[in-house]
Amino acid sequence: MVTSKIIGAVEIGTSKVVVLIGEIVNEKTLNIVGMGVSSSRGVKKGEIIDFNAASDCTHAAIMAAEESAGVRADAVYLAQSGCHLETFFNDAEVTVKSSDNIVHRSDVRRLLSEAKSKQLPEYRAIIHHIRNGFILDGMPIDDPEHMEGHKLRVGYWNIHGSVQKMSDSIHIINGFGLQVEDLIVSSLASGKMVTTDEERKAGVLVLDIGSGSTDFVLFKNGYVVYSGVVAVGGDHITNDLSIGLRTNAKLAEMLKVKNGKATLEPKSKNDKVMLIGDLTIGDRSISRSAVCQIINARMDELFKLIRGDKHIAPLFSNRELASVVLTGGASKLNGIEDLGEKVFGLPVIKGENPSWVASDLASPDFSTALGLLYFGFSYKDESQFTEQRKQTKLIRGMKQLLGF
Numbered sequence: 576m577v578t579s580k581i582i583g584a585v586e587i588g589t590s591k592v593v594v595l596i597g598e599i600v601n602e603k604t605l606n607i608v609g610m611g612v613s614s615s616r617g618v619k620k621g622e623i624i625d626f627n628a629a630s631d632c633t634h635a636a637i638m639a640a641e642e643s644a645g646v647r648a649d650a651v652y653l654a655q656s657g658c659h660l661e662t663f664f665n666d667a668e669v670t671v672k673s674s675d676n677i678v679h680r681s682d683v684r685r686l687l688s689e690a691k692s693k694q695l696p697e698y699r700a701i702i703h704h705i706r707n708g709f710i711l712d713g714m715p716i717d718d719p720e721h722m723e724g725h726k727l728r729v730g731y732w733n734i735h736g737s738v739q740k741m742s743d744s745i746h747i748i749n750g751f752g753l754q755v756e757d758l759i760v761s762s763l764a765s766g767k768m769v770t771t772d773e774e775r776k777a778g779v780l781v782l783d784i785g786s787g788s789t790d791f792v793l794f795k796n797g798y799v800v801y802s803g804v805v806a807v808g809g810d811h812i813t814n815d816l817s818i819g820l821r822t823n824a825k826l827a828e829m830l831k832v833k834n835g836k837a838t839l840e841p842k843s844k845n846d847k848v849m850l851i852g853d854l855t856i857g858d859r860s861i862s863r864s865a866v867c868q869i870i871n872a873r874m875d876e877l878f879k880l881i882r883g884d885k886h887i888a889p890l891f892s893n894r895e896l897a898s899v900v901l902t903g904g905a906s907k908l909n910g911i912e913d914l915g916e917k918v919f920g921l922p923v924i925k926g927e928n929p930s931w932v933a934s935d936l937a938s939p940d941f942s943t944a945l946g947l948l949y950f951g952f953s954y955k956d957e958s959q960f961t962e963q964r965k966q967t968k969l970i971r972g973m974k975q976l977l978g979f
Contacts, residue, residue, distance in 0.1 A: 577601060581608075583640065583648035583753065584947030585633065586761065587623070587744055588656075589787030589810065590904070591615050592633050593941060594640040596648055597948040605952040607933065609644025611636040620787040620806045621656035621761075623743045630747045637751050650756035651748050652947040654764060655702060656790055658806050659737040665693045666730030678711065678719045682727060690729050698738050702758050705732040705799045715796075732799055734760050756951065762790035762802045764946025769902045769926025769939070770794065777897035778890070780919075781926070782881065783943065784905035786810045791881055795895065801886045807877045809905030812870055819869045820861055826850055831908075836867045837874045838910035867910075874911065878918040891920065902926040902939040 577600065584595040596609030613636040617628030641647050667689035671678050691704050709716045711724040719727055745755045766781040775794035783790040786809045793801040812835075816827035834848045844864040851858040882891060890896050899919050901911060906925055915923030928937055928945055936945060 581644075581646050581649045582756070582948065582951040583637070583651040584654075584944045584951065585637065585651055585748060586654040586943045586947065587618060587629060587633055587747070588615055588785055589618050589621055589808065590785070591940075592636040593944045594633075594636040595936075595941075595944045595948055596640045596644040596646065597951065598646070599952055605948060607936065607948065608646065609640040609642075610936070611639030611641070611643065613639065618787070620658065620808075621785070621790075621804065622659065622740055623747070626743060626747070629743075630750055633747050634751050637748075637753070648753055650951070651753050652757050652759055652951045653744055653748060653755050654761045654943050654947055655736060655741060655744070655758050656761040656785070656788060656804060657736075657740060658788070658804050659740045660702075660734060660760065660802075660804050661699075661736070662732055662734050662802060663693070664730055664732055666690055666728060667692075668726055668728040671725055671727060676723050676725055678722050678724060678727060680720055683709075683720055686727055686729055690731050691733075693733070695735055699735050700738050700741065701733055701735045702741070702760055703732075703734040703763065705734065707731065707798045707800065708796065732801060734802060759947055759950050760790070760792075760802060761785075761943045762792035762804075763799065764944075764950060765790070765902050765926075765942035766792040766794065766799075766900075766946070767949060768928050768942045768946045769900050772797065774898060774900070778895055780881075780887065780896055780899045782899065782901050782903070782906070784808055784877075784901060784903040786904060789877060789881070789903070793887060793890070793896075795890070803884065803886075805877065805880055807873070807880070808903075812873045812905070815869050815873050816866065820850075820865065822850060830861070830866055831870065834863055834866055835870045835908060836910040837870050837908050837914040839864070839867055839871055870908065871914065874908070874914055875918065878915055882919055896921060899923045900926040902942045904940045906939050 580599045582597050586593045592613045592615050594611040595607055598606045598608050613632045616632050617625030623629045667686055669686045671682050673679060707730045709719045710728040711719045712726055748755050762783055765783040770779055776797045778795045781792050788808050789805045791803055792799060813824055813828045813831055816830055817824050846863040847860040848863050849858055850861055899915055899921050912923045928942055
């Protein structure tokens with residue numbers, strides 16, 4: 576008997592809303608059957624600031640995706656971003672109880688419970704408990720059950736967010752008559768799409784550079800060991816160009832996309848580009864070097880800000896990372912890899928979505944939404960990446976707290 580489940584992936588971004596519809600067949604195959612994209616309104620730096628405007632554009636994207644798929648989603652996986660997200664590390668250690676020092680399931684359960692026991696204020700809620708590897712008597716172990724030892728330790732990176740901020744986005748989905756199955760932090764979703772198992776084991780920093788913010792996630796030894804959000808993105812470059820070149824945001828964006836480059840080239844310092852390009856009233860020539868200098872300054876600032884993060888800087892100093900991968904819409908800037916290599920001192924590449932993705936979804940703009948579908952499809956197999964939670968309980972609790 577063929578069974579199927581229709582799931583939706585929704586990313587409410589600063590510049591656009593992306594919705595994908597996927598069909599899971601017999602819990603073995605994921606087919607992408609629908610897509611909807613709309614310009615975003617009411618969202619700033621990844622956070623909702625105008626509920627009605629954000630609802631309208633999100634509902635438009637969901638409707639377009641469901642119409643193209645010809646089916647309605649049974650459940651939605653919803654991306655979370657914004658500077659309200661925070662992280663902390665918490666670990667625990669237990670003594671193996673059995674007289675023969677064999678680790679039993681009860682030892683593991685007791686350890687995991689203690690490692691996840693830290694309480695948060697009522698206005699904060701855990702989104703992900705991300706388990707790092709077990710350590711048995713000082714040795715890293717993937718699965719300690721049935722092994723012999725005395726002391727068992729494990730640690731978690733915990734990502735938590737504002738209940739109010741998360742509830743706003745959930746409420747938007749509920750307003751369209753859909754239920755949110757789970758919340759996924761954007762950087763984890765996109766990071767999973769644009770890196771390989773080998774890269775995550777070797778150590779890789781993924782930067783998802785969006786319009787309003789940059790989400791990042793750090794993998795080491797195959798585990799997520801840190802994530803965060805910086806309130807700087809592609810829109811900040813556009814704004815800098817608009818101010819520096821005395822033009823409007825629309826033309827500044829066109830300049831950035833068409834003629835912008837994140838690196839400086841002295842040999843082209845005398846090159847000129849046209850502001851509009853059609854010789855109409857208001858069109859004028861602009862120094863290409865000026866455009867690139869403005870872009871370079873903002874991107875250099877962003878990369879140095881992330882490299883200098885107190886959790887990331889030691890890994891660069893100790894040469895514990897192998898590469899940096901860029902994704903998100905602003906990662907398409909020309910020369911961005913060269914600037915990244917100069918700042919990070921590591922190979923920097925533009926991430927690519929998996930080969931099974933259709934050509935119309937190959938753009939880094941879709942990495943997060945594709946990652947959401949991936950989580951919806953394979954969450955049960957991702958216990959080491961991020962442990963499954965009773966998310967419906969969390970979501971129900973937020974609904975009760977806020978009265979919707």
